[in-house]
Amino acid sequence: MSLINENFLELQDSYLFSTIAKKVAEYTKENPDKKIIKLGIGDVTRPIVPACLDAMHKAIDEMGTQEGFKGYGPEQGYEFLRNAIVENDYNQYGIDIKTDEIFVSDGAKCDTGNIVDIFAKDNKVAITDPVYPVYIDTNVMAGRSGKFNKEKEIYENIVYLPVTAENNFIPELPKEKVDIIYLCFPNNPTGTVLTKDELKKWVYYAKENKSVILYDSAYEAFITEDNIPHSIYEIEGAKDVAIEFRSYSKTAGFTGLRCAYVVIPKTVKGFSKTGEEISLNKLWNRRTCTKFNGVSYIVQRAAEATYSKEGKEQIKQNIKYYQENAQIIKNGLEEAGYSVYGGVNSPYIWLKVPDKMTSWEFFDALLNGVNIVGTPGSGFGKHGEGYFRLTAFGTKEDSIEAINRIKKWKN
Numbered sequence: 001m002s003l004i005n006e007n008f009l010e011l012q013d014s015y016l017f018s019t020i021a022k023k024v025a026e027y028t029k030e031n032p033d034k035k036i037i038k039l040g041i042g043d044v045t046r047p048i049v050p051a052c053l054d055a056m057h058k059a060i061d062e063m064g065t066q067e068g069f070k071g072y073g074p075e076q077g078y079e080f081l082r083n084a085i086v087e088n089d090y091n092q093y094g095i096d097i098k099t100d101e102i103f104v105s106d107g108a109k110c111d112t113g114n115i116v117d118i119f120a121k122d123n124k125v126a127i128t129d130p131v132y133p134v135y136i137d138t139n140v141m142a143g144r145s146g147k148f149n150k151e152k153e154i155y156e157n158i159v160y161l162p163v164t165a166e167n168n169f170i171p172e173l174p175k176e177k178v179d180i181i182y183l184c185f186p187n188n189p190t191g192t193v194l195t196k197d198e199l200k201k202w203v204y205y206a207k208e209n210k211s212v213i214l215y216d217s218a219y220e221a222f223i224t225e226d227n228i229p230h231s232i233y234e235i236e237g238a239k240d241v242a243i244e245f246r247s248y249s250k251t252a253g254f255t256g257l258r259c260a261y262v263v264i265p266k267t268v269k270g271f272s273k274t275g276e277e278i279s280l281n282k283l284w285n286r287r288t289c290t291k292f293n294g295v296s297y298i299v300q301r302a303a304e305a306t307y308s309k310e311g312k313e314q315i316k317q318n319i320k321y322y323q324e325n326a327q328i329i330k331n332g333l334e335e336a337g338y339s340v341y342g343g344v345n346s347p348y349i350w351l352k353v354p355d356k357m358t359s360w361e362f363f364d365a366l367l368n369g370v371n372i373v374g375t376p377g378s379g380f381g382k383h384g385e386g387y388f389r390l391t392a393f394g395t396k397e398d399s400i401e402a403i404n405r406i407k408k409w410k411n
């Protein structure tokens, strides 16, 4: 008899974006003539830029030659890409990261989910709320969350850090001691950011408490304002306490190609039960070698091309396109009378739903009323209730059309 991992029984509902996709599929089946605008999941719509396409074509041709053929690559990623990351994403900004501190992967979802493997079950985990559901779910699967308390709508062993309009979407330091802290800035789902001074507090906290910060900066390319850190390593001391996650998904439109990376400085340490310091870089490397055979050569060449002169310029144009969409949505919603957050340093716009409606009621009303799909805030956690997320990753035409429909719907 095979016994299951009963932690999975503690998971709530199905994965958020699968639930939404199912609801939309049902609606479409019943209303085949309606033109639905999808601003739900943060999936990109701009095609892969020419610099990356050229690099992939070249890599494909190489694979067809005896000299150029590649079998298994290094599990951690090819040196050419790891060096390009170090140079372009860190050294250029005065951040000293070394090539062997970079691990190339097939996505930040997998990385932020898999990282729990290297931490003990007994760690106390702090998670902002609302939050990208992967952080919670993977801790539940690993048995670190404790039971779900239905009444309080929380997992008993998780420390929740509310981020709402009441605290300006700035999480407060935990009152109790925590060992692992998830931070995502620019934030998914709220689209809000932390200044350098705010982020400093977390680095100090982690140093004082020997905690590790898991910093998801998948949306850093969308930052427009000064004094907003693109990397946690801009903060002094962060290299001792933080692991950073980056992705080409939103930056370069790789949601379908799949490529991301994790930075684990050698100075970030965890502890054994006997108090011995252990390098997390070493543990992650061990895990990677056992469970992963690397991202395809072709895709890594495409990722490398994002750092070429042409690649950078072309990607900048795509980001600008989404930033303009964010402006269109944000301004349009404000004109329609909504309270709106995010959208300035982020492709996500977070709005307060009209009085007395729940996030899911607003989801249904928007879908049925004006055929627009968004993401209910409560799907990201209890403190997301009463909020709703729209993404700027649609087309410009859809963003404009969505706002026109919402304005008419309101009036």
Ligand code: MLT
Pocket: 040, 041, 042, 043, 109, 132, 188
């Ligand atoms: C989101 O919509 O929150 C993201 O696209 C999900 C993801 O990156 O996996």
